[in-house]
Amino acid sequence: MKNKIEKLLLQAVATLKTDGVLSHGADPTINIDRTRDPQHGDFASNLALVLAKQAQLNPRVLAEKLIAALPVDPTVTKIELAGPGFINFFIDKSSQFQIIPQILADGPAFGLSKIGAGQKVQVEFVSANPTGPLHVGHGRGAAYGSVVADLLEAVGFDVHREYYVNDAGRQIDILATSIWLRYLEACGEALPFPSNGYRGDYVRDIAWQTHHTGGNDYRRPAEQVLENLPLDEPQGGDKELYIDALIARAKTLLGPTLYRDFFAIGLDAILDDIKDDLHDFGVDYQEWFSERQLMDDGSVEEALGRLRASGHLYERDGAIWFASSQLGDEKDRVVVRENGQYTYFASDIAYHHHKLARGFDLIIDIWGADHHGYIPRVRAAMQALGADDNKLKVLLVQFATLYRGDEKVQMSTRSGEFITLRQLRNEVGKDAARFFYVMRRSEQHMDFDLKLATSKSNENPVFYVQYAHARVCSVLRQLDEKNWERNPNLGLDNLAMLTETHESDLMTTLSRYTETLQKAALNYEPHQVIQYLRELATEFHTYYNAHQFLVDDAKLRNARLNLICAVKQVLANGLHLLSVDTPESM
RNA sequence: GCGCCCGUAGCUCAGCUGGAUAGAGCGCAGCCCUCCGGAGGCUGAGGUCAGAGGUUCGAAUCCUCUCGGGCGCGCCA
Known part of the structure; x- marks a missing residue:
């Protein structure tokens, strides 16, 4: 629908260009948002506001011209000029029913798209030193990294998940x-x-x-x-x-x-x-990449050779330095120590050289926030290797503080009193751990309440979402007990009976799923998926409370069953993407 | 000292590529079970978006400064 409106607006822009109202040149980025207030229709565009200056027109005047130039489309029932110059689009109500057959037909594939098709992405995450068990600090990177990778895959990227094993230091x-x-x-x-x-x-x-x-x-x-x-x-x-x-x-x-x-x-x-x-923990890799291999097969030497050849290396105080300060780093960095040994950074240069050589279109490194100071030198290395460092995207994950209720869980790596990821899983389970880790923006410091994560109550968002799924399953079981048979086709023929506000709200939310995944994937923001699922679950629970699904009228009953089965499917798809289970009963 | 991240309701957090009255959950105050799982739902109170300037028709969002909190500034990884 968004795409359709975008096309309409682009045509209007083209018309105004021919009419000389707008200057020729690159097409503007068309911004179309879903409205929050139904009085503003279903979609709104700020196009007139954006173009007003260029056209040297009052935004409202320009908006009027745009509206006049918009082609007629049967699914757009009304177009309004509003506020300072917004163009509001009202969509034909009957078109919203289409989402249900689409979800039921696509099943587990519903929501997947191809916007990343043809692009190879490498996602490297966790990569903790293999000197001990993973602790809860690594857990967030693991959960975040795996969902980012899965999301990218869901929108069509060819994803390669990798763990860099520091086995040489x-x-x-x-x-x-x-x-x-x-x-x-x-x-x-x-x-x-x-x-x-x-x-x-x-x-x-x-x-x-x-x-x-x-x-x-x-x-x-x-x-x-x-x-x-x-x-x-x-x-x-x-x-x-x-x-x-x-x-x-x-x-x-x-x-x-x-x-x-x-x-x-x-x-x-x-x-x-x-x-x-x-x-x-639900995290699997395509490759465990050994640092020692880079040392042994000459990759480090080769990478440094390139830097040397391009004049980026020099010797001082008996060590070999990389002149990274020429390329945006604060200072130069040692790559070969006085004792002749490579530094960690030297093998990391070789590693990124190797990543580049493998032809990834996008290289994503997910690091703990404490490594942020490392970014400029890696970028410098990529530039010095003659590569485009825009291919590298470094995502930082902030630390999580553990709480048990109000009590902060004390941790200290020095004394060895850290909580391991395994202990966390044993205490709260894989599902809650993953859900909680990914619930917040990765750049946000987060408080992780272990007590909340294990509580089986409405305050626990994992249970809340899973419960919505289980509840649909329960309704279907009830249907069985009443000796009623679900008839999806009868339901599809009578979707027009879904006229309640709760129902149209649900359908709107369902139709947002695909774009939610795309936005979450392209911005590396898995928490948006969780926000979405919580919203969908809430709307479902509200609907459940307000209306009876198993009514005597078979037409209405099957229409409603189709709707809640679509809800169930989308909840399942979303939870699956997070590698969180979808229980049929709890 | 320099650099990066953060500061939004009592608490935990969304909203941040600028848009129409700033949202959710929890907590709090009320309310809803002859009804498909009350592990639910409804209503309400609660905000100088840390502060001050600036850019803009429009700023929680962008820029500058200040104040708070976290992290980083090794020939460690």
Whole structure:
């Protein structure tokens, strides 16, 4: 309908151009909004207000000319000039019924569109360091990222979901060494645990498991491990130097092969855990992309070579720097450290180089808000690689604060007292967790109330929406119990009987679904889908309360059943998009 | 100090590519069950859109400044 009105307006603009009222030139963007007030009709355009200045006419005068130039269309019953120059369109009431057969025919495919067809998009999200289980901070990125990806797919984009695995850095060495020390403990060696090591129980679990299945292959005497080490922090030393010395010791004592094996055991254990966790959270990827692979196959060297060739690298203080400040960054960044090792940023340049080489039309990175300072240097790198950095879209996700009722849930990564995503799922369930995470704009700091998320009451929006779905199912069961058979065709023939305000409101809302998905997808705003579903659920509950569906008149009954089945379908499609279940009873 | 995000009803938040009287849920005050699930619905009170300037026919929305809150400013990832 919107498209139709847009066409009509464009024709009117063309006419006015020929008449010399409007100057020739690019067509204006036609803005058509649904009205809030029914007195303003169904749709309104501010076109005359926008063009008034260019035409050097009073907006209302221009609007009159536009209206006069509008072609006649049978579905537009009335066009009005209103307010400062709005053009209001009134749509033929009977045309609104069409939405019902359309929904019933399209079923699960209703709402899908093709506006992104032919475009390849990569969405990279979560990408947490595989040094421990995911926590609730990652949960929001996971929920948000997966719905953004699903939304883009729903509107026709070819979507590639990816998790970047930071399996090459020093943190992973610290993890491997931490597991090794716990393993040595399990073997019966007595040694102190480094203050900078990973202390979580999962480290011990992996170590014990490794000892249990792998025996003593990796065992070395404590005296050898501890021989000539610098002091750890509690003893007045430096914890960084100490842990680095321990890593070096592990490599020496185990030798390259065994060290690599042990390293892989730890990494795989944690990665498998993350994969399971995300899968159970409704998040699946097309690709888990390894940072180490970039190191090993020369991609990092190649990417840096390009930067060097284009004159973006220089040496200072024994390190290699990328002159990112020339390209909008605050300062230059080190890519190769004094000790010859690549920085994380170096592999990230290679990673983005790789993304570009894969030919994506759009590259979406979803990061925690704490990484925002990183954006300019990545953009700088893309430019330096000769790419259009407009292809990169970085979406930031703010942190969520957990509450249990009024009580704030304390968390501290330092002491290891963080709530894991798995704990969250166990407490509130996948559905509520996803729904709550995505309910707010991603750039908004959010308060996540665990108590509310588990409550089975009208205050809980997840249950409220799911309940609307279950309620339709319940009505259909009632139909069965009354030994009535649903007759969709009879209903379709009598849609004109749906004359109640509640009914036409519902049909209007149903007809907004497709455009809601498009808007949500193109703006990367999944919360709009939730807003919509809550609205639809409310209107359904209101309708339910006001009118009886299972009436004796078979024509009216089937017309109403068609309407509520359409509601059920759209609720299901929306919830499915969010990877939230659609229970038939609760 | 510099940069990014945020500040809308008592609370949690929509609305932000400028548009017609600023919305929802919760909470609060009333009300509705011989009726398909009351896990629901209806009505009402409640706002200087943090503040001050500016741009505009029109600003919660755009620009500047101020005040508050969060985050970031490593040869860490």
